[in-house]
Amino acid sequence: MGRLAASEAGVTAMDDPVERLRAICLALPEVTERPSHGEPSWFVRDRRQFVTLSDHHHGDAHLSFWCAAAPGVQDALVHEAPDRYFVPPYVGHRGWLGVFLDVPQDWDELEELVVDAYRLVAPRRLVDLLDTDGRTARAEN
Numbered sequence: 001m002g003r004l005a006a007s008e009a010g011v012t013a014m015d016d017p018v019e020r021l022r023a024i025c026l027a028l029p030e031v032t033e034r035p036s037h038g039e040p041s042w043f044v045r046d047r048r049q050f051v052t053l054s055d056h057h058h059g060d061a062h063l064s065f066w067c068a069a070a071p072g073v074q075d076a077l078v079h080e081a082p083d084r085y086f087v088p089p090y091v092g093h094r095g096w097l098g099v100f101l102d103v104p105q106d107w108d109e110l111e112e113l114v115v116d117a118y119r120l121v122a123p124r125r126l127v128d129l130l131d132t133d134g135r136t137a138r139a140e141n
Contacts, residue, residue: 017101067117069097
């Protein structure tokens with residue numbers, strides 16, 4: 001069911017994985033959304049990308065997103081759960097993580113991945129805002 005059909009069928013935004021991802025990203029300080037390579041993408045201060053949607057990219061069979069990830073995270077998650085995570089094209093060699101959205105997922109875990117991606121690219125002052133807003137500080141490598 002496409003996103004338009006889902007909204008017409010009374011499916012709430014939180015049932016739509018794209019809307020749920022969008023809400024998580026836009027809740028972070030000074031995040032903007034704009035298309036990049038034809039897909040919705042999220043940037044810190046409209047400059048540094050930390051998440052991009054992949055809506056069946058170049059005929060791919062999956063709806064997914066790609067996000068910045070700390071060293072070792074991509075390898076660990078792809079090895080642990082290849083049915084949920086993958087190495088994305090173009091940015092996978094830089095450690096970015098691919099996350100399937102058309103399979104069952106733990107949205108608390110996905111929110112952590114998005115927040116961690118934000119922390120990797122955001123300036124220190126914005127990361128500090130997360131910590132003062134009650135989000136748990138994460139250990140940095």
